[in-house]
Amino acid sequence: VTFRIPGSLELAEAVLDTWAHEDTFFINPSSVPKPDGRVGERTLTFEGEFPDIDTNYGQLPLRTDLIVNFLGKDNYWRDECKWYMKGDLDSYLNLKNIMERLQCFDEEQPHYLGMISVLLNPWNAGTKFLSGGPGYLLSRGLLPAAAHWMPYCMLVLLQHNQGVGMEDSHFGNCIRKMSKNSFGYTIVPFQYTFCFFWFLSVCF
Numbered sequence: 001v002t003f004r005i006p007g008s009l010e011l012a013e014a015v016l017d018t019w020a021h022e023d024t025f026f027i028n029p030s031s032v033p034k035p036d037g038r039v040g041e042r043t044l045t046f047e048g049e050f051p052d053i054d055t056n057y058g059q060l061p062l063r064t065d066l067i068v069n070f071l072g073k074d075n076y077w078r079d080e081c082k083w084y085m086k087g088d089l090d091s092y093l094n095l096k097n098i099m100e101r102l103q104c105f106d107e108e109q110p111h112y113l114g115m116i117s118v119l120l121n122p123w124n125a126g127t128k129f130l131s132g133g134p135g136y137l138l139s140r141g142l143l144p145a146a147a148h149w150m151p152y153c154m155l156v157l158l159q160h161n162q163g164v165g166m167e168d169s170h171f172g173n174c175i176r177k178m179s180k181n182s183f184g185y186t187i188v189p190f191q192y193t194f195c196f197f198w199f200l201s202v203c204f
Contacts, residue, residue, distance in 0.1 A: 003043075004032045012039045019093065059163040061170040065154040068138070068171075072147020082107035084143055086171075087135030102137070110142035112175050119169055129172025136168065142175075149178045 003009060012026055016038060026043045034040050064086060071077045071084060083102055087093055105111050114136030119127045130136035138146055153174035157163055 003028050003035055009035050009039060012042075016042065019095065021095070058165075060167040061157055061165045062154060062163045064167055064171055065150040065157075065174075068143070069147045069150035069154075072143040072145075072150075078144060078147075079140065082140050083137050084140075085135050085137045086132065088132065091133060091135055093135060098137075105139065106141075107139045108141045109139060110145065111137070111139035112142055112172075113137045113139075117168070127169070127173065127176075129169040129176075132168030132171075136171075145178060146175060149174055153177075 028043050030045050034043050114130030115134045116128050117131040
């Protein structure tokens with residue numbers, strides 16, 4: 001959560017009122033004042049400027065690319081979590097079930113997990129990607145390689161579409177191209193409750 005964005009405090013309050021548990025924390029850059037009260041008590045200050053940008057919905061892929069690039073290159077965050085999940089503020093995430101399901105996979109291997117969707121537009125019909133609505137996950141083993149490729153994928157999106165695109169299909173396309181140049185990845189369909197969303201990052 002970046003508390004410089006209007007409405008962030010209310011969203012954080014809603015998280016605490018609903019699905020948050022004792023290990024749920026918000027991360028805020030040091031350049032933005034930490035909120036007071038119970039949200040502030042659950043807020044960790046990130047020293048330095050977290051590479052986040054305020055975008056409209058159309059340019060959401062740029063935001064995701066920047067954050068994944070940072071997480072995979074930062075000495076602390078690259079190894080802090082076993083799994084990194086991209087979801088959205090109004091996605092429904094059953095964390096207990098997700099964490100149980102993840103026990104089947106080795107986080108040190110390059111896994112890209114989620115619910116498969118298929119593009120229907122005429123120029124790349126049939127291309128598979130993992131839907132952002134239910135959320136998708138990257139393993140610790142995949143994150144550094146994904147981070148390496150994010151600037152290239154972001155550059156292509158900026159050159160061709162001025163940064164506008166479907167965030168989940170853009171990210172999936174980037175991972176797919178990356179896998180052909182480095183190593184294979186695993187796509188496993190999860191059964192989640194589907195809903196539309198904005199942005200949330202979670203790690204386990």
